[in-house]
Amino acid sequence: MERGTTLFLKAAVFLIGITVLALCIFWLPSLANYTAEMFPEFAYLQHPILIGLYVTAMPFFIALYQAVKLLNYIDHNNAFSELSVKALKSIKYCAVTISILYVIGIIYLMSQNAFHPGIAIIGFSIIFTSVVISVFTAVLQKLLKNALDIKLENDLTV
Numbered sequence: 001m002e003r004g005t006t007l008f009l010k011a012a013v014f015l016i017g018i019t020v021l022a023l024c025i026f027w028l029p030s031l032a033n034y035t036a037e038m039f040p041e042f043a044y045l046q047h048p049i050l051i052g053l054y055v056t057a058m059p060f061f062i063a064l065y066q067a068v069k070l071l072n073y074i075d076h077n078n079a080f081s082e083l084s085v086k087a088l089k090s091i092k093y094c095a096v097t098i099s100i101l102y103v104i105g106i107i108y109l110m111s112q113n114a115f116h117p118g119i120a121i122i123g124f125s126i127i128f129t130s131v132v133i134s135v136f137t138a139v140l141q142k143l144l145k146n147a148l149d150i151k152l153e154n155d156l157t158v
Contacts, residue, residue: 023081
């Protein structure tokens with residue numbers, strides 16, 4: 001793969017990471033304060049929801065870091081290695097973790113009678129996207145593992 005392609009992907013990963021970090025630092029707290037002021041009956045949910053969103057950001061950033069590591073492996077012609085399989089496995093677990101955390105958050109909001117349709121759309125979109133990413137990385141992980149097994153078998157027969 002050409003270096004320009006992985007460079008573009010690395011730049012995209014960094015841009016996504018910086019955008020989400022800026023949203024977490026600047027936009028989420030002000031949105032939480034605004035929502036608490038507009039809907040005082042749900043103000044007690046401000047901090048639990050913020051904590052939940054920040055907790056779900058952690059596996060997101062871990063997955064981004066693993067994606068950058070995977071792109072570095074590709075740059076160094078190490079794409080078909082056990083390290084790449086481990087990076088894909090970590091990405092898969094991070095995506096599953098995000099899905100589980102959002103399901104827990106939706107259940108919590110339902111129990112507090114604070115599950116707005118707009119929140120439902122965003123929550124289910126994030127859950128669906130995380131599940132798709134986890135399934136996709138699981139398929140890639142299995143394909144890469146099979147390719148490694150075939151490579152090992154061919155190396156032993158020569």
